[in-house]
Amino acid sequence: MVARGPARKAQAGGTRVAGGGDRLGVLAIGVESSIVVTNARNRYVGGLLTKGSLPPAVDMRGVSKTFGRLVALDGVDFDIACGEVHALLGENGAGKSTLMSVLFGLHRADEGSIAIHGTPAEIRSPQDSASLGIGMVHQHFRLVPTLTAAQNIALGLSGQRLVRPKELREIDDRIAALSEQFGLEVPRGLSVWQMSVGDRQRLEILRALYHEARILILDEPTAVLTPGEAERFVDQMRQLADAGRSIVVITHHLDEVMRGSDRITVLRQGRKVGEVSPADTSVRELAEMMVGSEAAGRVVSRECRSDRSADDVIMRVDDLRARSLGGAVGIAGVDFEVRSGEVVGIAGVEGNGQVELEGAIVGTVRVDSGAVVVGGRDVTSATPGTRMSEGLSVIPSDRYRSGVIGSWSVERNLALLTISKRPFARRGRIDHREVREQAVRLIRDFSVKAKPVTTVESLSGGHAQRVVLARCLDSNPRLLLAAQPTRGLDVGAAAFVRQALLDQADRGVGVLLISSDLDELLEVSDRVLVMYRGRIVGAWSDPGGSRAEIGQAMGGSHVAHVAP
Template sequence: MDYVVEMVGIRKEFPGIVANDDITIRLKKGEIHALLGENGAGKSTLMSILFGMYQPDRGTIKVNGKEVRISNPNVANKLGIGMVHQHFKLVDPFTVTENIILGSETRKYYFGLDVKSAAKRVEELSKRYGLNVDPYATIEDISVGMQQRVEILKMLYRDAEVLIFDEPTAVLTPQEIEDLQGIMRNLVKEGKSIILITHKLKEIKAVADRCTVIRRGKTIGTVDVADTSREAMAEMMVGRSVSFKVDKQESSPGKTVLQIQSLTVKNSKKVDALKGFSLDLHAGEIVGIAGVDGNGQSELIEAITGLRQAESGTVNLNGKALNGLSVRQRNESGIGHIPEDRQKRGLVLDYTIEENLILEVYNKPPYSKNGLLQPAAIRKHAEHIIQSFDVRSGTGGRSIVRSMSGGNQQKAIIGREVERDPDLLIAVQPTRGLDVGSIEYIHRRLIEQRDKGKAVLLVSLELDEVLNLSDRIAVINNGELVGIVKTSETNERELGLMMAGYQKEEAPHE
């Protein structure tokens, strides 16, 4: 059998944790091979070894049948292995072409770079693989989906034969996800081989040929995707059966907790991103905000939480106006916030978990006394959250947050916000980058908050999630409220049309 890449018996240990414990994966030429596993299962570590960022403690790697030692990413590049990272490695003020030739510049007459012929080659590659990228566009002016295509072009420009995609859809809209799947099929048609790291079963079903499942650092098995159900793969991944439906009773909304009246907010480019937006949210209900990314969701949340000043309109919490209050005052008046970007807004990456879990309350007893922090109380609080939210890390509460997997960082934030017992819990993309087991768990915790009589405002780009969790759904398009529907009376198609800007009544009939 011809394998382009074989990784056999790979082991990798870090202090306090065995990330890979005798893992084997074999990639055939011309296939899309999914690598499936829950957060912290060891997927990214394994691929970082293939890409030369780590050295394995044991095991062998073969490329095209020859045993190799990949001592750094340049060696991987020379062997024809490229990687699209989850967090892109691009220089914002540079153009697409400048980013692509970084690190592999060809000199012309000893001075200046030959950007022109590079741009021409970028354009040819872009056409051949159906990428539609403008070689002269500046990175900061293009969408996240386009930036990802630039990362793909970077690999093709360096003649990569094996392409590793690390959670490539975490930041894409539903339409961009479809486009990316088309691009992946094109790449394979042209003879490339792809490893897709993911925990989204829907996507594996859509594009992958085979799937290797790893759990807690061990290989569970490799299956043919066409003959394996979503449920079976979920069970291999988590080690128990997982329910994709959320169990919940009908909601019984109480008093108005959050009242937003004709709120207008400008974005960083000084343009109205949210226009005259109004919404009431009651105790004991989950209201989902549905919309394609970039339609004013972020500005709405920033205006409620105090991260951005509103131009006009009011936001009231429990009947009191929030306008003019600082972020801390808003937190203290009963707002919990699970932010969209966990690394920028949710955590201080170089602090320990313990420190991150008291960021909003460090100045209050029992965590501080006469201006001094109380380590014992802080530790106890951290241990409680780590246990009840299953936050996994190498050395417990003393772990530096940067060293944890994204999913575990997310669980820590959710634990911190829920434990503060806020009246209004704002959850933005609460399960972004989480595996089915963790998603199921977080969904249960959000429903539990609702059933305790809390008001939950959910913003998510995953339509399934919005439909599954919300009691009512507010659809936002281009900063305006298109309409509010009861979840029990709508479906994915109707929401999709509303997200595109159709009013509920005027949606075109079949």
């Protein structure tokens, strides 16, 4: 945001900030009462006025966008009033991210117009949108792994100039202040790669706050926050809006939408299907609008759960200890069992050892002591391949890093686990027809919106996850480890995944579900264990009735330890 020329002209429309300042939004720092934004003719266009008396902060009209033959957006109207929290809802692939990418300048619309504070704007790049005071927090992190929090923020500030150590310290101090102010703690001494996913998300949010953008686009901001933090975040969003900032939030959490937004726009298949205010709608109605009426009745079935009588232990973890992969804690002595036919949920705020636990079970993290026993065999130091041959199958928490190969086709990704077995390999050669048939079958069974040859990187998150799920379940596991399996998925896709987990349990598979979504855990788990600071601090076998206690345990408040 450092200007490279005097009084950098913001936009084709001629919007600039009063007072000769070339940093839009900077005027708003701290001194909320002095927000005054003018256009080129010094006419007042924005600031601390009551809602509704101003042109909308953002006014998008008839926006269309196609990618090849895929119509991502089809004549969408979307506006954000000044000081409003506007929620954007829709399934994965409905066009929410594309619409926001158009606003942020990552994509250009094929048709349609955008006006910012009543002035028509041509947004060609993120630089354009930044100079218009638009900030975005992306769902996929845009941080340099080898740099610290302050260095990452400095990157966005310095342009081509070097940042002096003193400036870096100032940035660091401001991050600390912002962290304090918004309760978004990040380990400022660590590089991003050492941070947990939760830390990274918080840093992304801090970066947008640092830039003091007046229009904030938040793409799934609360996906990785704890219920408490998410609740607080919703309040903070309100505060920001009340302070004159305009917020559009993409989310799947319907209750947050109901509680925290002024208006809700729902997209489906690139079209706007509704715009409502939370007072006039219900969670059920929103879900219906999102998924279409035919899919609205889809709720996770729990019918067969009582039938699970099988009682043999499929996995046992004994006093497992492993060093941290960069977060605050690793795992510090974890014991539990998973029996076949049950769903064991591991609850906990992210960064409390879940990633290390996942790695220790998969076999990608070195264990310091303790044992992992799968199907009666001690696999503590076995390779992932050996564990899989014992019946382990994994839905990894980081699906793009260790779940799918983005540049590969769907059919090749689906073949990853089975390629060396018959009938896919016959006499040392791959039978490409079998590979194709498997892909066609799994694409159909799991309703993946793709062809066998489509690359996975071109799929939406939900459909990429279906690919992972299909591959995983088709290998007929005896033990299924599902780590954050519905993160970033829409209501329909998440329900699909949860139902699949329950179906597996009904078929006698032991399911270990690591999730930071408490609702999900309560919905599908037979038992819930809470992880806090690398330990299991509590276990509940009637999770539905213990919501409050579990929530407390996740937050670290001590509860009586129940033997798992």
